[in-house]
Structure formats: C-alpha cells, structure tokens
Amino acid sequence: MAISAQSAKAFEDHNHQRCCGEVLEQAHKLATSGGLRLTPVRRRTLEILLEEHRAMGAYEVLERLAKDGFGKQPPVAYRALEFLVENGLAHRIRRLNAFAACMTPGQPHAPAFFICELCNCVAEVQDVSVRQAVEAAAAGIGFGVSRANVEVVGTCPACHKGRDQ
Amino acid sequence: MAISAQSAKAFEDHNHQRCCGEVLEQAHKLATSGGLRLTPVRRRTLEILLEEHRAMGAYEVLERLAKDGFGKQPPVAYRALEFLVENGLAHRIRRLNAFAACMTPGQPHAPAFFICELCNCVAEVQDVSVRQAVEAAAAGIGFGVSRANVEVVGTCPACHKGRDQ
DNA sequence: GCAAGAAATGTAATGTTATTACATTACCTG
DNA sequence: CAGGTAATGTAATAACATTACATTTCTTGC
Structure with missing residues (x-):
C-alpha cells in the first residue's frame, strides 16, 4: 500500500534531485567518520526512501x-531500516507503520x-x-x-485549502 | 503478551478502586450528556482497561x-477500542501497539x-x-x-533508580 | 596472509496486529 | 410497526513484524 507521493520536507517545493544528493552525501560522511557501515543494502534502502521522499512501509521498501x-x-528490509533509524538516518512513523x-x-x-489525514503526506x-x-x-x-x-x-496546507473550496 | 502491571497515572501511588470508579462515572456522564452509546461491550472494554490500569493490546482485551x-x-475488540479512543475515553499507544x-x-x-523502556509502564x-x-x-x-x-x-522513576544501584 | 571472532546477510517459518466483508440483531424515529 | 441506522457476531484474510538458523563477509590480531 503506497502512502503518498507528496513532498515531505515541510510542505514546500524544493529541488528534489539536489536534496537527495545532499542527504546521501551527509549520510556518507557520517558513516565514514562515525565508523558506521553503510553497506549496499543499507545504502540502497536510504536511497529508496530519499528517492520516493515519503513515508514507506517496510514491505514496500522490501519489494x-x-x-x-x-x-x-x-528481515532484509527491517534490518536495513532499523540500522538507519538507530543511526539517525531515517525515522519511523508509527501512525503509518512506515x-x-x-x-x-x-x-x-x-x-x-x-x-496529513487526507493525503497521508x-x-x-x-x-x-x-x-x-x-x-x-x-x-x-x-x-x-x-x-x-x-x-x-491534521491537514496539510494543500489539503486544507482544497477543503474550503 | 502482557505489557505491564505498573501504575499508569503518572508514576504515583493512588487509590485504584476509587480512580476506576471515578473515571467510569465520568464516562457515563459524558455518554448520557453527549449522546454517546456506551453499550455493554464498550463499557466492559473501558472497565477492563481501567481495572488493569495499563496499556493493553487489542488481542489481550479481546480475550x-x-x-x-x-x-x-x-473486530469486537477493535471496534470497542476505536469507539473509546474516538470519544476521548481511551488512548492508543502506538509504540506498544496498545x-x-x-x-x-x-x-x-x-x-x-x-x-518506560525497561518495564513498559x-x-x-x-x-x-x-x-x-x-x-x-x-x-x-x-x-x-x-x-x-x-x-x-525513556526510564520511569522506579527503573531509573534501579539502574544506578 | 590467515585463522578466529564478529558483523552482516539470506531465507524459511511463524507470530502478531489489524482490516474487510457480510450476515444478523438491536435501536431509534416517524 | 415499518423502515432506516447503528451496533454486533463471525469468518476470512491482509498487513506488519520477529525468530531462528545457516551462510557469507568483514575485521583484527598474530
């Protein structure tokens, strides 16, 4: 079940390509300096989350x-996700199991x-x-x-707006 | 899986018998005045949560x-619990699925x-x-x-104490 | 370099939590 | 008391998550 394709960085427009790259780069730096092992699965998992730029279920990531x-x-997905969460590279959104x-x-x-309770972003x-x-x-x-x-x-700015119309 | 038998009203001692009765009474008042239907299952579900005075899983309540x-x-448990949550008589603790x-x-x-990450209270x-x-x-x-x-x-006062010893 | 231990991965099986769908019953309301 | 709405019972299944264990890869001390 897909959750949302909507932006997750506040609700602003942004240069997505750039934001992904930046965060990945930061992650790399953290890994090398902090002694973390950003292995292929882990790295790819982070990339997937960044590319989609939204909350994703574990099974969705697994696919x-x-x-x-x-x-x-x-376990492949859960382990990688757990690693990312433990090391501050990802978050778990419990309300969405994502x-x-x-x-x-x-x-x-x-x-x-x-x-957002309307678009799940x-x-x-x-x-x-x-x-x-x-x-x-x-x-x-x-x-x-x-x-x-x-x-x-609650409602994000976009949906909030749509409601009044 | 039981979660904890520990107090949930902050971490203080309290007259449990009395606290249950009070909350149930309040719930009744709300139901009658607010047009809610506190049916037998719903009422019993609330009573169970109050008696145990802790976070309980849906399947535990169902039993x-x-x-x-x-x-x-x-669905018997989930519907009753959902009703209680919707109407402010119970809360969902997502981290504990409870x-x-x-x-x-x-x-x-x-x-x-x-x-508390040690005793789950x-x-x-x-x-x-x-x-x-x-x-x-x-x-x-x-x-x-x-x-x-x-x-x-984090750690509740009791567990926090125990840790230092 | 290489042996031993630690960490990470692959995979099967299973456990736990939650929902859908639909039939039935109880409850309002005119 | 008929018709609609809300609540309940039940079966089936979906969705989420963990355990257990075999295998591989990495690291580290020699």
Whole structure:
C-alpha cells in the first residue's frame, strides 16, 4: 500500500534531485567518520526512501530491494531500516507503520512529524520548543527521556485549502 | 503478551478502586450528556482497561471480552477500542501497539505518554506547553492540527533508580 | 596472509496486529 | 410497526513484524 507521493520536507517545493544528493552525501560522511557501515543494502534502502521522499512501509521498501537483487524476506528490509533509524538516518512513523529518510541527518535533532489525514503526506519539522516542553514535563515526573516521538495528525496546507473550496 | 502491571497515572501511588470508579462515572456522564452509546461491550472494554490500569493490546482485551461472553473475533475488540479512543475515553499507544484508558476523560486534553523502556509502564501526563509548542510549529508550516500524539521513551522513576544501584 | 571472532546477510517459518466483508440483531424515529 | 441506522457476531484474510538458523563477509590480531 503506497502512502503518498507528496513532498515531505515541510510542505514546500524544493529541488528534489539536489536534496537527495545532499542527504546521501551527509549520510556518507557520517558513516565514514562515525565508523558506521553503510553497506549496499543499507545504502540502497536510504536511497529508496530519499528517492520516493515519503513515508514507506517496510514491505514496500522490501519489494524495491528485491528488485535490485537483494533478499526477498522481511528481515532484509527491517534490518536495513532499523540500522538507519538507530543511526539517525531515517525515522519511523508509527501512525503509518512506515519509515522516512531523515532530512537533517547528523545534527542533534528533535523531530516532529506532521501527517496529513487526507493525503497521508508527512512533513518532518525540527522544533526545539516541542522537545523542551517534553523535557520539562519529563523532569516533572522524574522520567529520563531517551527518545521522544511526536506525531501530529491534521491537514496539510494543500489539503486544507482544497477543503474550503 | 502482557505489557505491564505498573501504575499508569503518572508514576504515583493512588487509590485504584476509587480512580476506576471515578473515571467510569465520568464516562457515563459524558455518554448520557453527549449522546454517546456506551453499550455493554464498550463499557466492559473501558472497565477492563481501567481495572488493569495499563496499556493493553487489542488481542489481550479481546480475550477478556470473550471470557465475559462477547464475541471472539478481533473486530469486537477493535471496534470497542476505536469507539473509546474516538470519544476521548481511551488512548492508543502506538509504540506498544496498545490501548489505555484515559485518566482525565471529558476535559479538553493534551496528553503526552511517557513509556518506560525497561518495564513498559506508561504514564499519561496532561501538558499544555507541549501542545502549545506543537500548535506553534504547525502554524509555522500552515498545518491544521486535529490530534497530536506525543510518546516519550525513556526510564520511569522506579527503573531509573534501579539502574544506578 | 590467515585463522578466529564478529558483523552482516539470506531465507524459511511463524507470530502478531489489524482490516474487510457480510450476515444478523438491536435501536431509534416517524 | 415499518423502515432506516447503528451496533454486533463471525469468518476470512491482509498487513506488519520477529525468530531462528545457516551462510557469507568483514575485521583484527598474530
């Protein structure tokens, strides 16, 4: 089941070719400097997420990987995706049971995902204040934060507009 | 698979018997005043979540419902749970593929869930500032928020303590 | 270089979560 | 009490995810 072909970098237009290249390059740098092994499957998985530029289900990614000559079984996709998520190169969007490439890899980030309930497109937004609010709330109950996942459901600008018409 | 038997109302001690009764009573009021139909399955589902006072998987809830004489098929649980979530009487914790009764039904709320990665217990915290930060970020990209889901993973006070020892 | 251990991959099987479809029953409402 | 709507029961299946284990590739110390 395809989720959406819509832009995921906020909801702005952008030079997609360029954005893919940039992120991939950043990923490479991180891999070599950080001792990560960006193996062929992993690299290809990241490329697929970047090319599609949207949230993709694991099985959808798997199909693509299989076509490219990699294994056909679920663990192939799940392992590669897990690696990317663990190393900050991708995110898991739980509401959609899907994964999306991180648009700002490397830098310490506090992502929030805005998911359109009409077209299922996803925007990744870096927002420090959300993270700060979460940290403050955590401190209030003595909770030690390791990861925060913020997923907001609503309507993206395009769909919001269409609704009023 | 049971998720946790740990308290979910922040991480404080509380009079459980009393808290269940209160929330159920509130749910009833909402149902009658709001025109909701809190049917036997739905009511029982809410009771189960309240009794256990933790995040429960749909199949786990289903087992209990079946024992109580309701249907044995997944839609029985999913429909009841969906109803409760739609009407603010329960929440879905996506990271755990689970559901938990809302501890503050009726009042307009902005819940954030704190999930302990060691014991899997869940705390529901009402925090306006998180919601405000989300709203602000949404406004920045022209996104219309309908629901925000904040799930924070880390260590609860009890487990955090244990770790240091 | 090469042996030993660690990490990654391939694959089969299975487990878990969730939905679709449709028949039936209960409940409003005129 | 007839007709429509909402809720329920049930079967089947879809979608998502993990376990287990064999095999290969990479790394590292000698």
